[in-house]
Amino acid sequence: MSQSTRRTFIKSAACAVAAPTIVPRSVFGANAPSNRINVGFIGLGNQSKVDLPAFLENDDVQVLAVCDVNTGSIGYRVPEDFLGREPGKQSVEAYYADKSHSGSYKGCAAYTDFREVLGRDDIDAVVIITPDHWHATMTIAAARAGKDIYCEKPLSLTVEDGKAMVKAVREHKRILQTGSQHRSNDNMRRGCELVRNGRIGDLERITAYIAENNFTGPGTSWMPMPVPKGFDYAMWLGPAPKAPYHEDRCLYKFRFIEEYSGGQTTNFGAHSLDLAQLGHGSELTGPLEFTDAGSEWPESGSLFTTATRVAFHARYADGVELICETRPPGFGARFEGSEGWVQVDSSGVHASPKSLLTSVIGPDEFHLPVAVPGKPVTRYDRVSPQHVRNFLDAVKSRQDPIEPVEVGHRTATICHLGNIAMKLKRKIKWDPESEQIIGDDEAAGMLKRPKREPWEI
Numbered sequence: 302m303s304q305s306t307r308r309t310f311i312k313s314a315a316c317a318v319a320a321p322t323i324v325p326r327s328v329f330g331a332n333a334p335s336n337r338i339n340v341g342f343i344g345l346g347n348q349s350k351v352d353l354p355a356f357l358e359n360d361d362v363q364v365l366a367v368c369d370v371n372t373g374s375i376g377y378r379v380p381e382d383f384l385g386r387e388p389g390k391q392s393v394e395a396y397y398a399d400k401s402h403s404g405s406y407k408g409c410a411a412y413t414d415f416r417e418v419l420g421r422d423d424i425d426a427v428v429i430i431t432p433d434h435w436h437a438t439m440t441i442a443a444a445r446a447g448k449d450i451y452c453e454k455p456l457s458l459t460v461e462d463g464k465a466m467v468k469a470v471r472e473h474k475r476i477l478q479t480g481s482q483h484r485s486n487d488n489m490r491r492g493c494e495l496v497r498n499g500r501i502g503d504l505e506r507i508t509a510y511i512a513e514n515n516f517t518g519p520g521t522s523w524m525p526m527p528v529p530k531g532f533d534y535a536m537w538l539g540p541a542p543k544a545p546y547h548e549d550r551c552l553y554k555f556r557f558i559e560e561y562s563g564g565q566t567t568n569f570g571a572h573s574l575d576l577a578q579l580g581h582g583s584e585l586t587g588p589l590e591f592t593d594a595g596s597e598w599p600e601s602g603s604l605f606t607t608a609t610r611v612a613f614h615a616r617y618a619d620g621v622e623l624i625c626e627t628r629p630p631g632f633g634a635r636f637e638g639s640e641g642w643v644q645v646d647s648s649g650v651h652a653s654p655k656s657l658l659t660s661v662i663g664p665d666e667f668h669l670p671v672a673v674p675g676k677p678v679t680r681y682d683r684v685s686p687q688h689v690r691n692f693l694d695a696v697k698s699r700q701d702p703i704e705p706v707e708v709g710h711r712t713a714t715i716c717h718l719g720n721i722a723m724k725l726k727r728k729i730k731w732d733p734e735s736e737q738i739i740g741d742d743e744a745a746g747m748l749k750r751p752k753r754e755p756w757e758i
């Protein structure tokens with residue numbers, strides 16, 4: 302199909318799916334086809350190994366399609382991984398075959414072009430697990446096509462992308478869950494509730510932990526490589542600038558190249574800063590100023606271009622200081638107040654004084670939303686299924702999920718502003734109301750990046 306024919310086709314398909322097709326559970330019973338959420342997966346790489354099973358395990362989900370620009374490739378983050386389009390399709394079909402009476406199933410379509418997934422009017426929701434430079438284009442197209450969206454973190458590549466995503470999701474009345482799954486962990490919620498209810502006195506400082514870079518890259522001596530067979534590299538680059546292929550550009554490592562991601566600032570900031578915002582209660586706003594605090598960057602000409610050491614400080618309107626640093630434990634947030642501290646990380650909730658750990662939050666105190674009421678989850682490896690279930694319930698109720706588009710956007714904004722301050726090595730002043738950088742045209746210019754045709758948003 303030519304580009305223009307495909308665009309026309311998808312536009313008309315989008316009109317046809319303007320209204321949600323879900324009928325209340327009470328009408329047909331919990332697992333009736335009309336009560337099922339039909340899902341398409343876009344991007345079958347590393348994180349699909351977590352997200353795909355988390356959707357499949359729900360009886361009210363049917364995965365109808367997978368889409369990836371790679372037929373199948375060995376050598377992702379773990380060399381023995383075999384991911385991509387065909388392995389994705391096979392794992393979906395094997396899952397349903399195993400569940401069916403006949404022991405066979407052939408109902409999962411596989412696509413290279415995500416617009417074909419969006420053009421299917423039997424698909425209710427899409428899961429976007431592509432590199433970050435695709436998130437805005439795909440989310441906005443999905444919203445226009447009438448799909449609900451589970452979009453992996455970090456929500457955006459730039460602040461302007463995030464603003465456009467918020468606008469599209471709200472304009473088209475879609476449900477969007479940002480894939481920062483740790484806020485669905487009841488340990489994290491409990492820690493943040495202690496802070497929000499004043500158990501550590503007046504909050505003074507928050508530290509968001511960032512993991513070290515887990516790859517070093519080929520440095521400055523990298524040479525272009527031939528594009529592997531079965532890989533649609535042009536469709537991988539999409540909105541990003543043209544660039545010669547190198548294996549370390551794609552397959553997980555895109556994280557360390559500014560054209561596709563914000564490095565560990567956005568990769569882990571999308572978790573740790575998200576928890577910082579949750580505990581501080583500033584999820585729909587952000588700090589007023591950002592300063593570099595000793596960040597380090599790769600040598601000019603390196604393939605990898607994102608910070609090798611993250612270090613920035615920010616300050617909120619209430620005077621609370623935010624420190625974001627490459628520092629063990631590499632994930633989580635520590636809240637320090639006038640009467641103690643609370644830390645949430647992958648090992649749970651820690652506090653001083655220790656008595657805080659058993660402190661009961663009374664019915665009249667402040668409570669954060671619970672991802673799946675009545676079914677608390679604190680295990681790190683069960684958090685994604687919990688976050689996915691929260692999304693599915695939101696698709697049915699048409700109420701916002703635990704991390705709606707605005708919240709994911711504001712978390713990503715802090716990551717992007719931190720990167721800008723670190724890169725320019727000067728203080729950035731931010732107006733969270735108007736979402737503008739004040740008095741610095743060069744910095745303001747970094748809130749947006751051009752997108753290559755036809756992927757403008």
Ligand SMILES: NC(=O)C1=CN([C@@H]2O[C@H](COP(=O)(O)OP(=O)(O)OC[C@H]3O[C@@H](n4cnc5c(N)ncnc54)[C@H](OP(=O)(O)O)[C@@H]3O)[C@@H](O)[C@H]2O)C=CC1
Pocket residue numbers: 343344345346347348349368369370371374377384385413415430431432433435453454455480481482532536537538539551552553554568
């Ligand atoms: N919530 C969490 O804890 C985590 C979230 N993530 C997020 O998930 C996203 C993906 O990361 P990850 O899975 O690690 O990265 P990978 O590179 O392993 O996977 C991305 C996949 O998307 C494919 N892809 C790229 N462009 C397109 C396109 N235009 N259409 C369809 N498929 C495409 C890639 O193809 P190809 O194989 O050719 O490269 C690859 O298979 C990131 O935004 C990341 O931040 C990741 C890890 C954990």
Ligand SMILES: O=C1CO[C@H](CO)[C@@H](O)[C@@H]1O
Pocket residue numbers: 568569572
């Ligand atoms: O979000 C994430 C959590 O952990 C991974 C590494 O172990 C990251 O790379 C990833 O993007």
